[in-house]
Amino acid sequence: MNYKDLNTPIRTIMTPGPVEVDPRVLRAMATPVVGQFDPAFTQIMNEVMDMLRILFKTKNKWCFPVDGTSRSGIEAMLASVIRPGDRVLVPVYGRFGHLLMEICERYGAEVETIYTEWGTVFDPAEIVQKMSEMKPDIVALVHAETSTGCMQPLEEIGRACRSQDVLFIxxxxxxxxxxxVRVDEWCIDGLIAGTQKCLSVPSGMAPLTYNDRIEERIDSRKKVERGIATEAELQSQNPLFIRSNYFDLGMLQEYWGPRRLNHHTEATSMLYALREGLRLVLEEGLENRFARHVFHEKALVSGIKAMGLDLFGDPDRKLPTVTCIHVPGGIDADSVRGMLLREFGIEIASSFGPLHGKIWRIGTMGFSCRRENILAVLGAFEAVLIRHGVHVNRGEALQAALDYYTQPVLKDPVEA
Ligand SMILES: Cc1ncc(COP(=O)(O)O)c(C=O)c1O
Incomplete structure (x- = not known):
C-alpha cells in the first residue's frame, strides 16, 4: 500500500484557531465509543450541558453543542429563530459580521447592516440608536471579531434589546x-461558541445556549410530522416551520432533553473531547483562565512593541486572544508566514479581505497560550523579519518578554 502511517509535523500553533489541542483532550478522544442512548453516554451529555452552563454564566435550560464547525451553531441558531421577513440588524465590524449577515439573508430575513471601520468597534449608543429607528426583531452581533482582533462591549446593547423586546444573538x-462572557447578565438571548479556539478542542462542535424567549419562538415553529400528526394537525401544518432539519433546534432540544428523541447520530468522540476541554476550563477556573490569557497577551505585546512593530486596531478594544500587527511597507506578509512555518514549525495567521497582506494575526488561545510559545514566536518572528529585510530592534523582543515574565511582582496565573 502506498499510503503511509499518519505522521503530521509537531507545530507551534499561534493562529486564532484552530489552536493546539490539550493532550488530555486528545487522550479523551481515544475513549471507546458507546451507543448514543447508552446511559453511560447520556450521562456524559448531561455533564456537558451542566459544564456549559458554568462556562456561559447562565441559568438557561438549553446549553448543548451542535455537531459541525462553529458556523453550524450560528446557522442552527439563526435558522431556528429567523422567520421569513423578520427584520434583523447586523452591525458589522469585520469578516464574521459579514458571515452573520449572509446566514440571516439565506434564511429569509430582511437584513439591515451598519458598518464601522475594521480595527474599531461600535459605540453601543450607535447600535441602540439604530434599533430605535429600525425596530428590528433580532440583533445579531459578533463579540470577538477574530479578523480584526477587536472585542465589542455587549451589555448596554443587551439591555436595550431586552427592554425593546428584541432578540439578541x-x-x-x-x-x-x-x-x-456573561450570557444572563448581558441579556444575551442566544449565544454560540467554538471548540477550536479558547477551549483547545478540535474543530467539529459548536456549543450554544438560548433562553426561554428563544425557546418559545422555536416551540411556535415546530413542524408537524407526516405520519405522526393527526388529520387536524396536518390541516394546520405550521407554515413557519424551521426550514432545516439538521439545524432545527426544536428537534435538537428533544434529543438533548429527557425525551432523547432520535435526531442525528451523535459525534461521540467529539463529545468526549468537549467534555475534557470543559473539565480543564473548570479545573483552571474561569477567572484564572481569563487572567492567563491577558497575562501572556501582555508578554507578546511587549515583545512586538519592543521589536519596533505597530499593532493594528483600537488598543482600548483589543481582544486578549488575538494580536494584530501591521505588516511593514514592502514586505511580503505571506512569505514571512511561510518561513516561520517552514523553518520554525510556527504558524501565525494572515487576515481576510481588505486586511489580507496588511496585518499578521497572532492568537493567544487556550493550550497554545503559554510562556514557551510566546517566547518561541517572538524569537522566530524577529529572525524571519530580519531575513526579509525589516529593520527591527534586534534582540529587544525576547528581552522585553523575558523582563515581563521575570518581574518579581507578576505571577503566571498558572503557577500562582
Ligand atoms: C468570530 C468567528 N465566528 C465564526 C467563525 C466560523 O467558525 P468555523 O470556521 O468553525 O465554522 C469563526 C472562525 O474562525 C470566528 O472566528
Missing part, C-alpha cells in the same frame, strides 16, 4: 473560554 466563537 451573539457569536462568541473567539472569546468563550478565553475572555469573560
Amino acid at each position: 451573539v457569536d462568541a466563537v473567539a472569546s468563550v473560554g478565553g475572555a469573560d
Whole structure:
C-alpha cells in the first residue's frame, strides 16, 4: 500500500484557531465509543450541558453543542429563530459580521447592516440608536471579531434589546473560554461558541445556549410530522416551520432533553473531547483562565512593541486572544508566514479581505497560550523579519518578554 502511517509535523500553533489541542483532550478522544442512548453516554451529555452552563454564566435550560464547525451553531441558531421577513440588524465590524449577515439573508430575513471601520468597534449608543429607528426583531452581533482582533462591549446593547423586546444573538466563537462572557447578565438571548479556539478542542462542535424567549419562538415553529400528526394537525401544518432539519433546534432540544428523541447520530468522540476541554476550563477556573490569557497577551505585546512593530486596531478594544500587527511597507506578509512555518514549525495567521497582506494575526488561545510559545514566536518572528529585510530592534523582543515574565511582582496565573 502506498499510503503511509499518519505522521503530521509537531507545530507551534499561534493562529486564532484552530489552536493546539490539550493532550488530555486528545487522550479523551481515544475513549471507546458507546451507543448514543447508552446511559453511560447520556450521562456524559448531561455533564456537558451542566459544564456549559458554568462556562456561559447562565441559568438557561438549553446549553448543548451542535455537531459541525462553529458556523453550524450560528446557522442552527439563526435558522431556528429567523422567520421569513423578520427584520434583523447586523452591525458589522469585520469578516464574521459579514458571515452573520449572509446566514440571516439565506434564511429569509430582511437584513439591515451598519458598518464601522475594521480595527474599531461600535459605540453601543450607535447600535441602540439604530434599533430605535429600525425596530428590528433580532440583533445579531459578533463579540470577538477574530479578523480584526477587536472585542465589542455587549451589555448596554443587551439591555436595550431586552427592554425593546428584541432578540439578541451573539457569536462568541473567539472569546468563550478565553475572555469573560456573561450570557444572563448581558441579556444575551442566544449565544454560540467554538471548540477550536479558547477551549483547545478540535474543530467539529459548536456549543450554544438560548433562553426561554428563544425557546418559545422555536416551540411556535415546530413542524408537524407526516405520519405522526393527526388529520387536524396536518390541516394546520405550521407554515413557519424551521426550514432545516439538521439545524432545527426544536428537534435538537428533544434529543438533548429527557425525551432523547432520535435526531442525528451523535459525534461521540467529539463529545468526549468537549467534555475534557470543559473539565480543564473548570479545573483552571474561569477567572484564572481569563487572567492567563491577558497575562501572556501582555508578554507578546511587549515583545512586538519592543521589536519596533505597530499593532493594528483600537488598543482600548483589543481582544486578549488575538494580536494584530501591521505588516511593514514592502514586505511580503505571506512569505514571512511561510518561513516561520517552514523553518520554525510556527504558524501565525494572515487576515481576510481588505486586511489580507496588511496585518499578521497572532492568537493567544487556550493550550497554545503559554510562556514557551510566546517566547518561541517572538524569537522566530524577529529572525524571519530580519531575513526579509525589516529593520527591527534586534534582540529587544525576547528581552522585553523575558523582563515581563521575570518581574518579581507578576505571577503566571498558572503557577500562582
Ligand atoms: C468570530 C468567528 N465566528 C465564526 C467563525 C466560523 O467558525 P468555523 O470556521 O468553525 O465554522 C469563526 C472562525 O474562525 C470566528 O472566528
